[in-house]
Amino acid sequence: MSDERTKGYRGESLETLEAFSFGVWDDVILTTTRGEFRGIILPRSEFDDSRHLVLKLSTGYNVGIDVRTITAVAIKGSKEAHYKIPEKEFPVSPDKPYVKLLGTGGTIASRLDYRTGAVIPAFSPGELYGAVPELADICNLSTEKLFGVFSENMGPHEYKTLARAIGQEIENGIDGIVVGHGTDTMHHTASALAFMVQNSPVPIVMVGSQRSSDRPSSDAALNLIHATTTAATSDIAEVMVCMFGPTSDEYGLLHRGTRVRKMHSSYRSTFRTIGDTPLATVTREGVVPLRSDYNPRRTDREVAILPTFEDRVTLLYYYPNMHPDIIDAIVDVGYKGIVIAGTGLGHVNKPVYPAIERATAAGVAIYMTVQTLWGYVHMFVYDTGRDLMAKGIIPTENMLPEVAYIKLGWALGQTDDLEKVKSLMLTPICGEITEREPHDGYLVFQGGMPEIEDFMKRVHK
Numbered sequence: 296m297s298d299e300r301t302k303g304y305r306g307e308s309l310e311t312l313e314a315f316s317f318g319v320w321d322d323v324i325l326t327t328t329r330g331e332f333r334g335i336i337l338p339r340s341e342f343d344d345s346r347h348l349v350l351k352l353s354t355g356y357n358v359g360i361d362v363r364t365i366t367a368v369a370i371k372g373s374k375e376a377h378y379k380i381p382e383k384e385f386p387v388s389p390d391k392p393y394v395k396l397l398g399t400g401g402t403i404a405s406r407l408d409y410r411t412g413a414v415i416p417a418f419s420p421g422e423l424y425g426a427v428p429e430l431a432d433i434c435n436l437s438t439e440k441l442f443g444v445f446s447e448n449m450g451p452h453e454y455k456t457l458a459r460a461i462g463q464e465i466e467n468g469i470d471g472i473v474v475g476h477g478t479d480t481m482h483h484t485a486s487a488l489a490f491m492v493q494n495s496p497v498p499i500v501m502v503g504s505q506r507s508s509d510r511p512s513s514d515a516a517l518n519l520i521h522a523t524t525t526a527a528t529s530d531i532a533e534v535m536v537c538m539f540g541p542t543s544d545e546y547g548l549l550h551r552g553t554r555v556r557k558m559h560s561s562y563r564s565t566f567r568t569i570g571d572t573p574l575a576t577v578t579r580e581g582v583v584p585l586r587s588d589y590n591p592r593r594t595d596r597e598v599a600i601l602p603t604f605e606d607r608v609t610l611l612y613y614y615p616n617m618h619p620d621i622i623d624a625i626v627d628v629g630y631k632g633i634v635i636a637g638t639g640l641g642h643v644n645k646p647v648y649p650a651i652e653r654a655t656a657a658g659v660a661i662y663m664t665v666q667t668l669w670g671y672v673h674m675f676v677y678d679t680g681r682d683l684m685a686k687g688i689i690p691t692e693n694m695l696p697e698v699a700y701i702k703l704g705w706a707l708g709q710t711d712d713l714e715k716v717k718s719l720m721l722t723p724i725c726g727e728i729t730e731r732e733p734h735d736g737y738l739v740f741q742g743g744m745p746e747i748e749d750f751m752k753r754v755h756k
């Protein structure tokens with residue numbers, strides 16, 4: 296079967312299309328062990344699993360059908376022509392703020408027509424307006440596609456290009472910036488931008504979607520509406536991540552770019568602020584700050600763009616029984632920096648110590664973070680921690696491991712002088728190191744509160 300007829304299908308779902316000789320855009324009646332379903336077979340994104348077909352029912356809802364339940368297929372016709380995002384001219388209202396959407400790829404860029412369920416890359420302002428007409432009530436939107444990659448392919452080159460593009464937009468007078476991005480590494484890019492774009496006068500809002508827009512449960516449109524509202528109207532002029540707050544679509548959360556992390560592989564409410572509280576909530580009505588210690592919006596155009604990155608930096612997740620040869624190998628191939636995510640307060644096993652000593656003696660910058668994510672590195676508590684520090688490891692307070700990795704790459708990109716690197720690393724720039732963490736923040740939703748006890752009872756019947 297041609298690629299057009301099987302678009303996005305693979306594995307068992309592809310075999311089913313071939314076995315029953317039907318394909319994408321066919322109007323079919325599927326007989327399954329769970330009953331009969333009539334609808335149009337939609338193309339799929341390559342992110343979707345390989346066991347389901349997506350059927351658009353006449354009600355407008357999309358359903359996933361497990362191919363193992365299908366017993367017969369009757370083809371009634373084909374309806375491709377209906378599934379195109381209408382490209383409407385984005386209306387310009389001089390009284391509304393001007394927002395630029397810079398696209399890098401990810402699910403949010405793959406499809407955005409949440410009403411028709413089309414699987415079409417939507418990116419021009421016209422396409423976005425066709426798909427999410429509410430955007431025109433918020434701002435004057437212009438768009439630029441910088442890359443079209445899934446976010447595991449983002450890296451130093453992309454970070455720098457993005458930082459420069461943001462600098463240019465700020466210089467040109469934009470009121471706010473939205474960065475469309477895959478969710479998987481959004482928190483890495485958010486911290487790269489937080490270090491590379493300092494003192495921004497306008498909000499820089501990263502957004503993505505966990506569920507593609509041909510699914511009724513897609514978060515693409517709402518996240519985009521929230522992010523655009525933030526870029527257009529928020530007083531918070533920082534690098535933020537804007538994604539679903541609770542599991543419902545009640546509100547979005549704005550997380551500081553250096554304190555956020557993707558915490559669930561598939562839930563829409565996956566991004567959580569770690570070691571702190573989120574900056575704000577956002578609804579269609581606007582942004583409600585949850586705290587006041589943020590950089591406020593300004594009208595000047597002063598911004599520092601610092602697009603540097605040394606890519607011979609690595610993040611080493613310690614595990615018991617790590618052998619020293621791993622560290623020797625990293626040094627031998629020329630790495631200049633290592634961030635270790637250690638156990639507990641910041642530990643690694645004794646056999647690794649000599650390798651660490653060799654590495655620091657060879658001029659490799661080594662920084663310690665904690666695997667626990669919440670809490671601080673404390674290397675004075677045990678002798679082992681003191682020993683490690685004597686060997687040259689530098690603790691990074693409560694910087695998240697990924698953030699420390701990005702910051703070390705950024706700092707070593709500017710200078711080889713390890714004292715200067717240390718001063719950059721340990722001087723907080725945008726919330727990556729904080730004086731204290733909310734002491735019980737990590738307990739939220741883990742029990743001990745009446746509503747959580749109720750929840751526990753429901754889960755563990």
Ligand code: ASP
Nearest residue numbers: 401402445446477478479
């Ligand atoms: N794998 C995708 C990415 O990060 C997932 C997403 O877009 O949410 O690019």
